Amino acid sequence: MYITSIEAWKKGRKLIYLNNEPGFVLYTSEVRDYDLAEGMELSAGLYKNIEELTLKPRCKRRILHLLDRYDKTEAQVRQKLKDEFYPEEVIDEAISAANRGRYLDDNRYALQYTYEKSRSKSRRMISAELRNRGIPEALIEKALEETxxxxxxxxxxxxxxxxxxxxxxxxxxxxxxxxxxxxxxxxxxxxxxxxxxxxxxxxxxx
Incomplete structure (x- = not known):
């Protein structure tokens, strides 16, 4: 694959386009360190190094930061990471790690949300809100049954x-x-x- 464009993004970072599609984001200093330039071919080995040494660790830290103040659903976290142009395979691995560590837990989220909102909202409203947050239907039903x-x-x-x-x-x-x-x-x-x-x-x- 080829680096077709390197564009300024947010807070001193660059968005790297691969074959005319958004690929990933790096800091300007990292673009220099990896010696990336528009028009160059990005070898599989170099891409793997970027993923393993930079993107995967950063993505895992980003999830912890997103969950630092408020609990979120897996779907909410996944969408946020997509919006920040983390590659799909990087997101998948980071979310799997967060699930294993119980930092992400849709079942816990659904139960807690349902318990808190059941004091003021109907089951129908709670169900719709959880669905909009990407909670699977089976977990919604389980949470509603318990409350x-x-x-x-x-x-x-x-x-x-x-x-x-x-x-x-x-x-x-x-x-x-x-x-x-x-x-x-x-x-x-x-x-x-x-x-x-x-x-x-x-x-x-x-």
């Missing part, structure tokens, strides 16, 4: 906030109440179940 009781507690809280004694509501008022809660993304069947439980509890108490 299922939290949603019913939240529905109960929503109902009692709107009506301290739902048993006194007319049929139309109950439908209006259920509709307002379901529009927030809560499951309709679960809302009806909780409403009926609350009505029975009030009846038994009185």
């Amino acid at each position: 299922e009781d939290n949603e019913e507690a939240l529905i109960r809280k929503q109902i009692l906030k709107k009506s301290p004694d739902p048993g006194q509501l007319t049929y139309e008022e109950k439908q209006k109440l259920l509709g307002s809660i379901c529009r927030k993304g809560f499951d309709a069947d679960r809302c009806i179940k909780v409403l009926n439980e609350l009505i029975r509890e009030k009846q038994n108490y009185s």
Whole structure:
């Protein structure tokens, strides 16, 4: 492959184009150290040296930096590394290492996110947000199952906030109440179940 272009990128770094496609990023000093120039053929041996000695160690450090303050999903980290022009094989190896070390753990992320958000959001909303963050469907379902009781507690809280004694509501008022809660993304069947439980509890108490 040939180095077709070397362009200024960010903070003293250069983006190396290989066969007219973005290849990888190096600091200006590293471009000099590896004696890279536009138009030269990049041998397999030199490319391997760049990967092994510079790109792979840097990519692994970059992942640790990305996770330093906030947990992230594998998909989020992978996309960030792609945006920074790390080669695919470099990203794969670095992410595998992060998974082995439990620095990246989509299962942990899904459980923690679901637990925290289940106090204020519906299962449907949480599921959509996790999906947008690249969490696999199986892990989303597992996390939601483990926090299922939290949603019913939240529905109960929503109902009692709107009506301290739902048993006194007319049929139309109950439908209006259920509709307002379901529009927030809560499951309709679960809302009806909780409403009926609350009505029975009030009846038994009185």
